[in-house]
Amino acid sequence: MKPLASVKKRKKSTTALVLSIIPGLGQLYNRQAVKGLLLFTLVIAFFIVFQDLLRYGFWGLFTLGTDVQYDHSIFLLAEGILTVMITLLLIGIYAWNLYDAYKVGVKRDNQKKVNGLREQYHNLIDIGFPYLMMSPGFLLMLFVVMFPILFVILLAFTNYDLYHSPPANLVEWVGVQNFIDIFNIPIWRDTLFSVLAWTVVWTLAATTFQTALGIILAVIMNQQEIRFKKIIRTIFILPWAVPAFVSILVFAGMFNESFGAINRDILGFFGIAGVPWMTDAMFTRVALIFIQTWLGFPFIFAMTTGVLQSIPNELYEAAEVDGASIFQKFKSITLPLILFATAPILITQYTFNFNNFNVIFLFNGGGPAMTGQSAGGTDILISWIYSLTMNSAQYGKAAAITMILSFIVISIALWQFRRTKSFQEEDMM
Amino acid sequence: MNQKKQKAIRLLLSYIVILLMIIIILYPIFWIVGSSFNPGNSLSGSSIIPENATIKHYQELFNPKESDYLLWYWNTLKICIITMVLSVLLVSLTAYSFSRYRFIGRKNGLMTFLILQMIPNFAALIAIFVLASLTKLLDTHLGLILLYSGGAIPMNTYLMKGYLDTIPRDLDESARMDGAGHLRIFFQIIMPLSKPIIAVVALFTFIVPFADFILARILLRSEEKFTLAVGLYQMVAKQFGNEFTLFAAGAVLIAVPISILFLLLQRYFVTGLTAGGIKG
Numbered sequence: 001m002k003p004l005a006s007v008k009k010r011k012k013s014t015t016a017l018v019l020s021i022i023p024g025l026g027q028l029y030n031r032q033a034v035k036g037l038l039l040f041t042l043v044i045a046f047f048i049v050f051q052d053l054l055r056y057g058f059w060g061l062f063t064l065g066t067d068v069q070y071d072h073s074i075f076l077l078a079e080g081i082l083t084v085m086i087t088l089l090l091i092g093i094y095a096w097n098l099y100d101a102y103k104v105g106v107k108r109d110n111q112k113k114v115n116g117l118r119e120q121y122h123n124l125i126d127i128g129f130p131y132l133m134m135s136p137g138f139l140l141m142l143f144v145v146m147f148p149i150l151f152v153i154l155l156a157f158t159n160y161d162l163y164h165s166p167p168a169n170l171v172e173w174v175g176v177q178n179f180i181d182i183f184n185i186p187i188w189r190d191t192l193f194s195v196l197a198w199t200v201v202w203t204l205a206a207t208t209f210q211t212a213l214g215i216i217l218a219v220i221m222n223q224q225e226i227r228f229k230k231i232i233r234t235i236f237i238l239p240w241a242v243p244a245f246v247s248i249l250v251f252a253g254m255f256n257e258s259f260g261a262i263n264r265d266i267l268g269f270f271g272i273a274g275v276p277w278m279t280d281a282m283f284t285r286v287a288l289i290f291i292q293t294w295l296g297f298p299f300i301f302a303m304t305t306g307v308l309q310s311i312p313n314e315l316y317e318a319a320e321v322d323g324a325s326i327f328q329k330f331k332s333i334t335l336p337l338i339l340f341a342t343a344p345i346l347i348t349q350y351t352f353n354f355n356n357f358n359v360i361f362l363f364n365g366g367g368p369a370m371t372g373q374s375a376g377g378t379d380i381l382i383s384w385i386y387s388l389t390m391n392s393a394q395y396g397k398a399a400a401i402t403m404i405l406s407f408i409v410i411s412i413a414l415w416q417f418r419r420t421k422s423f424q425e426e427d428m429m
Numbered sequence: 430m431n432q433k434k435q436k437a438i439r440l441l442l443s444y445i446v447i448l449l450m451i452i453i454i455l456y457p458i459f460w461i462v463g464s465s466f467n468p469g470n471s472l473s474g475s476s477i478i479p480e481n482a483t484i485k486h487y488q489e490l491f492n493p494k495e496s497d498y499l500l501w502y503w504n505t506l507k508i509c510i511i512t513m514v515l516s517v518l519l520v521s522l523t524a525y526s527f528s529r530y531r532f533i534g535r536k537n538g539l540m541t542f543l544i545l546q547m548i549p550n551f552a553a554l555i556a557i558f559v560l561a562s563l564t565k566l567l568d569t570h571l572g573l574i575l576l577y578s579g580g581a582i583p584m585n586t587y588l589m590k591g592y593l594d595t596i597p598r599d600l601d602e603s604a605r606m607d608g609a610g611h612l613r614i615f616f617q618i619i620m621p622l623s624k625p626i627i628a629v630v631a632l633f634t635f636i637v638p639f640a641d642f643i644l645a646r647i648l649l650r651s652e653e654k655f656t657l658a659v660g661l662y663q664m665v666a667k668q669f670g671n672e673f674t675l676f677a678a679g680a681v682l683i684a685v686p687i688s689i690l691f692l693l694l695q696r697y698f699v700t701g702l703t704a705g706g707i708k709g
Contacts, residue, residue, distance in 0.1 A: 133615075145582075362642065
């Protein structure tokens with residue numbers, strides 16, 4: 001008799017699961033009429049509201065349009081992505097519907113009481129509350145963060161550029177052609193590598209200088225004997241307080257070759273002939289690194305000052321007893337403590353400068369123009385992507401380069417974060 | 430004697446470095462302030478301390494007939510404030526969920542946030558442009574506000590979650606015992622305790638739209654909708670040499686209030702960033 005009972009036992013859950021192929025029916029069978037009805041309405045409503053998208057979305061995504069007169073490839077691509085997102089949501093609801101019908105069915109098989117409407121409601125509120133709270137933020141992020149990322153990833157595999165651009169032309173899928181072109185066609189390859197090289201030099205130089213300067217100044221200001229600490233510290237913070245775009249534009253004026261203060265007043269005062277700050281790539285680079293150091297050191301300075309003030313004095317006193325010199329104290333006590341406390345921030349400084357569009361673009365638009373490459377002499381990856389998109393309409397290639405850039409940033413940052421302590425703490429993640 | 434001498438040299442060197450830095454920091458500031466009071470339009474023949482100083486450039490900026498400057502100022506403040514309010518709301522709700530609830534997708538969600546905050550959302554500027562034109566949000570402030578608020582969620586959620594994790598859970602639990610609902614615990618227990626981090630998030634989300642140039646530049650088309658960053662750049666890009674003194678006055682008017690505000694709130698920035706950075 002026993003095997004038969006267990007077969008019978010499983011029966012209700014299986015029936016509910018099978019019935020749930022039509023959403024809501026399984027719940028109805030489980031005598032949860034309201035829940036079933038709601039589910040059914042939800043799914044039907046979904047189909048009615050999005051019927052056009054669901055019908056044409058995938059077609060558009062796969063073909064990117066067939067008739068120049070009616071089809072706008074880029075809009076089709078965007079709608080295709082929306083369709084995929086909506087479909088995923090629908091699949092999620094559907095899967096939950098099957099899971100729920102089965103679970104309640106199991107409960108009934110085991111002769112347990114099925115939740116009434118009131119309990120269901122409370123359950124929904126309790127389990128669903130975090131989702132409910134996150135949904136507004138999540139929805140917004142879906143559109144302004146996730147959608148753009150998906151779009152760029154897909155765009156990297158199309159030939160969208162000036163000559164294949166709606167409404168006059170259709171865009172087509174070209175597979176990895178963009179990546180092949182970037183690495184195979186000499187002008188693209190050369191440009192990519194020279195831009196990449198400068199991006200790396202820029203990131204390392206600018207970040208290192210601003211960090212070093214910030215730390216050195218904080219240590220100097222931390223000496224007991226220095227007077228007027230408060231006012232000097234306030235002055236040191238000033239470059240951070242002034243909005244960066246204002247300072248950068250002001251520097252662009254100061255470095256201007258014909259009327260700028262650097263050439264006319266300062267170098268002129270020492271009798272040095274004007275330096276081509278804006279037209280010689282080497283000088284522009286030097287100027288940019290100087291400007292970023294000026295802009296960036298106060299933050300490190302402020303942070304380091306905080307760390308220094310929390311270092312107990314006994315450490316230094318003990319070192320003095322052992323006869324340590326000032327330099328030794330700095331090297332073995334101060335610096336390690338600073339670096340330990342600020343390491344995560346320093347990493348974000350590197351990623352920040354890697355993508356520091358503002359200073360590059362506002363100072364000289366990535367220029368001066370260079371022969372033999374399609375980027376300016378001081379273009380970093382992000383500003384090159386900008387000019388490819390906004391000036392030369394190389395959308396597909398720009399998207400491919402964006403993917404390369406994101407890949408670099410994410411892998412470096414993940415590798416670094418993994419090494420810091422906070423990443424490994426169980427509850428943090 | 431020797432030690433005293435050493436100390437004197439050390440201090441002398443320190444003061445030289447400090448003096449040098451003060452000059453490097455203040456020179457551009459004095460230069461731009463001086464330029465803004467120069468009578469001519471261009472800089473030829475100008476000096477840091479102008480002989481016949483004039484405030485006519487400031488008057489021109491404040492005259493709505495001659496420039497859109499006041500309009501840009503208003504646009505920027507409007508966008509910043511709405512973005513700030515919206516982001517703080519969205520971020521606190523999301524951070525609270527991540528800090529207090531264990532739900533399916535939590536771990537992956539946090540991981541996604543960590544990765545997303547590393548890619549600036551303007552990297553996908555083509556997508557943003559297409560999205561804005563699809564939704565007819567091109568050249569609107571609403572589009573910008575939504576972009577800034579959405580973009581602020583990953584990083585600030587991470588920051589705020591780190592702080593909320595330090596608030597003892599016993600507090601929520603005892604409130605729950607007393608019969609408080611989810612929302613009530615959130616608004617009456619957690620929010621009042623997280624004022625410091627809310628202040629930090631508010632500051633960050635206020636400053637981002639203020640300092641942003643690229644998104645505003647992509648989205649905004651008509652001059653009367655510009656923000657300060659785009660407007661000022663336009664002023665410079667159009668004819669750098671010829672309107673430089675006017676630009677200088679505009680720059681001063683932005684820098685002064687923001688710098689004062691910043692210096693007053695500066696310690697929140699540092700605590701916020703280090704708290705977020707060190708804790709998570």
